[in-house]
Amino acid sequence: MHTGAFSSDAKQTIEELISSAKAKGILVAAITEHYDMDYPHKDEVFTFDLNEYGNIFPKWRDLSKQMNGPELLMGIEIGWQPHLNDRIKETVRSLPFDMVVLSDHLFRGTDVYYSTEAALLPRAERNKEYIGSLSRMCREIDDFDTVAHYDYINRYIDDPDSAVFYRDCSDEFDDLFSTLIRKDKALEINTSSIGSQINKKAEYIMPDPDIIRRYIQMGGKLITIGSDAHTSDKIGQLFNRTALYLKSLGVHELFYYKNRKPVSDPEYASYF
Numbered sequence: 001m002h003t004g005a006f007s008s009d010a011k012q013t014i015e016e017l018i019s020s021a022k023a024k025g026i027l028v029a030a031i032t033e034h035y036d037m038d039y040p041h042k043d044e045v046f047t048f049d050l051n052e053y054g055n056i057f058p059k060w061r062d063l064s065k066q067m068n069g070p071e072l073l074m075g076i077e078i079g080w081q082p083h084l085n086d087r088i089k090e091t092v093r094s095l096p097f098d099m100v101v102l103s104d105h106l107f108r109g110t111d112v113y114y115s116t117e118a119a120l121l122p123r124a125e126r127n128k129e130y131i132g133s134l135s136r137m138c139r140e141i142d143d144f145d146t147v148a149h150y151d152y153i154n155r156y157i158d159d160p161d162s163a164v165f166y167r168d169c170s171d172e173f174d175d176l177f178s179t180l181i182r183k184d185k186a187l188e189i190n191t192s193s194i195g196s197q198i199n200k201k202a203e204y205i206m207p208d209p210d211i212i213r214r215y216i217q218m219g220g221k222l223i224t225i226g227s228d229a230h231t232s233d234k235i236g237q238l239f240n241r242t243a244l245y246l247k248s249l250g251v252h253e254l255f256y257y258k259n260r261k262p263v264s265d266p267e268y269a270s271y272f
């Protein structure tokens with residue numbers, strides 16, 4: 001989740017995040033502020049002062065304790081570009097993070113949010129290119145825990161027929177999964193992506209079952225679930241529905257990361 005203190009596109013304060021998570025019975029919450037170095041859209045900044053974050057986080061933890069809120073995990077969502085590999089390594093090593101989320105927000109150098117090019121391509125072509133890029137990212141970077149929103153390419157494409165399907169890019173998914181499994185990294189299921197499918201009245205709401213089944217079939221065990229909440233009303237959004245769905249596909253455990261180690265989430269069973 002993101003807060004307005006460090007993520008320029010988030011609206012919630014830490015107090016609002018804690019209260020909302022507490023009201024929803026969430027016991028552990030990861031804050032993963034945006035850190036997109038060399039973000040191409042110059043009028044927007046998606047980086048922050050890492051020292052300041054490191055200094056304030058213990059205070060946030062104490063605040064959550066005082067408010068009887070969730071245990072807070074210090075995370076970061078780092079945006080990848082091919083020239084950033086060394087700087088990503090330095091960033092991850094600069095603070096004692098609990099959880100590092102790695103993401104790719106760009107399609108051909110433009111944030112998917114702004115990309116008209118992506119929407120004009122045939123679905124299979126853009127999916128193939130994007131998943132291929134994620135696969136390369138996970139091959140080149142070792143310093144991360146979970147790969148964020150594999151379906152980000154689809155999020156702002158206003159076509160009810162669009163989604164990310166395994167069949168569109170099976171080789172790219174297989175490459176991505178074999179890298180994740182070999183490196184012991186997790187696949188994130190992002191419920192904000194599911195929310196956006198609902199909002200656009202898409203034909204396919206939930207992640208393509210073939211994606212999850214194939215990951216498990218290849219030996220993938222580590223799956224994280226993230227609301228990606230930027231406002232407090234979205235905290236825990238669609239967790240129950242998503243957990244039930246994942247369970248139906250044979251996912252027996254969900255994980256979060258503490259001190260960069262996977263922890264089986266005891267709350268998983270409480271979602272269904």
Ligand SMILES: [Zn+2]
Pocket residue numbers: 077103105148149
């Ligand atoms: Zn993201």
